[in-house]
Amino acid sequence: MAAGAACSSALPALHPPEGCTELAALSAHASAAWEERHQGDMWYSLAMESLRRGARIPVFASMPSKLDARQRASQSFILKRLSDFGLEARTVGYTDPGMFNPLHEVRTLARHCAGGIILGYRQVGASRAKTKGYSIPGDPRSEVTDVNLPGPYFAPTPWNQLETGILFGLSLPLFVLREQGIAGGIFDEGASDVLIHSMPMPREDWTGGSGEPPSIDNTEAEHSFDDALMRWQSIVWANYYRAT
Numbered sequence: 170m171a172a173g174a175a176c177s178s179a180l181p182a183l184h185p186p187e188g189c190t191e192l193a194a195l196s197a198h199a200s201a202a203w204e205e206r207h208q209g210d211m212w213y214s215l216a217m218e219s220l221r222r223g224a225r226i227p228v229f230a231s232m233p234s235k236l237d238a239r240q241r242a243s244q245s246f247i248l249k250r251l252s253d254f255g256l257e258a259r260t261v262g263y264t265d266p267g268m269f270n271p272l273h274e275v276r277t278l279a280r281h282c283a284g285g286i287i288l289g290y291r292q293v294g295a296s297r298a299k300t301k302g303y304s305i306p307g308d309p310r311s312e313v314t315d316v317n318l319p320g321p322y323f324a325p326t327p328w329n330q331l332e333t334g335i336l337f338g339l340s341l342p343l344f345v346l347r348e349q350g351i352a353g354g355i356f357d358e359g360a361s362d363v364l365i366h367s368m369p370m371p372r373e374d375w376t377g378g379s380g381e382p383p384s385i386d387n388t389e390a391e392h393s394f395d396d397a398l399m400r401w402q403s404i405v406w407a408n409y410y411r412a413t
Contacts, residue, residue, distance in 0.1 A: 225257035226409045229279045229341070231332040232260065232288035233325070240290045240348070243370045247288065247346070250395075254402045258286070271328075276335050284405035285336035289325040289347035289356050289368070298322035323350035330354045337361065342408055344401040366397045 228251065236244060251258050259278055261267050267274035279285065302316030303309060325347075333355045336343055343363040347356045348370065358365060 225252065225255055226284075226405060227259045227282045228256050228405060229275075229282040229285040229332070229336055230258035230260045230263075230288065231285065231329050231336075232263075233290055233292050233328070234263065235292070236290060239371050239373070243290075243368055244288065246369060247286075250398060251286070254398065256284075256402065256405065272331070272335075275332055279332075279335050279339055279341065282336075282341065283409035284342045284344070284401065285333070286401075287329055287333050287343065287345040287355060289329055289345065289351045291323040291348050291350060292326045293322075293324040295322045321350065323348070324353070325351050325356070329356075337363075342401060342404040344398070364397060364401055366394065369394045 230248075230251075232244065248258050259265055259282060261271060261274045261278055265274075265278055298318045298321075299315040300318055301313055303311045304314045305311035333343065333345070343361075345355055345363055345365045346368045347365065348368045355361065355363070356365065
């Protein structure tokens with residue numbers, strides 16, 4: 170959810186955008202791997218039966234409303250994978266219009282979800298930035314002063330942090346995805362026991378539309394996104410059926 174305002178636009182098309190053949194190939198590979206891994210599993214049987222009936226398990230999706238072409242392609246791919254796995258992404262102001270203040274609406278919707286997925290896309294960027302640090306690096310006895318951050322600085326929407334706190338407080342299983350350069354709070358390794366993973370993204374020079382198909386520019390995301398999603402999906406299904 171974007172800070173301070175709700176987005177009234179409909180969900181983007183739930184298929185890899187034109188030209189994203191690598192994302193589409195990963196989608197097909199993940200479907201085959203998921204089916205092979207879960208054959209004979211109780212949650213797999215329940216999932217398949219629900220999918221045959223057209224049912225979807227609701228999961229809260231924390232994501233900004235303002236995305237560039239690469240981010241929109243990534244978002245569309247992820248939402249398609251959620252649907253393929255029997256999950257339905259729900260977000261205040263995106264799929265569910267709100268009537269009261271945003272935090273109240275987030276909590277109300279989250280209570281009706283079986284899990285949460287956090288999409289940490291770059292929303293703020295600066296070529297140079299400073300943070301508080303010790304004048305002698307690593308020495309907490311030294312004076313606290315401004316320290317220049319190495320390289321450019323990127324930040325996600327602050328609603329990622331707020332919504333994650335609400336979801337964590339409800340004990341929902343979380344899957345955190347972060348675009349390269351995103352850090353801090355829930356996006357820090359070891360900040361919690363939630364699963365944190367690199368965001369699957371098209372190549373940086375891809376701007377949308379047809380033409381030369383892009384590649385996923387993050388090797389970790391390319392090879393392990395499907396496995397990470399399957400692990401979280403299994404926990405979400407188990408959480409849903411325990412609650413019902």
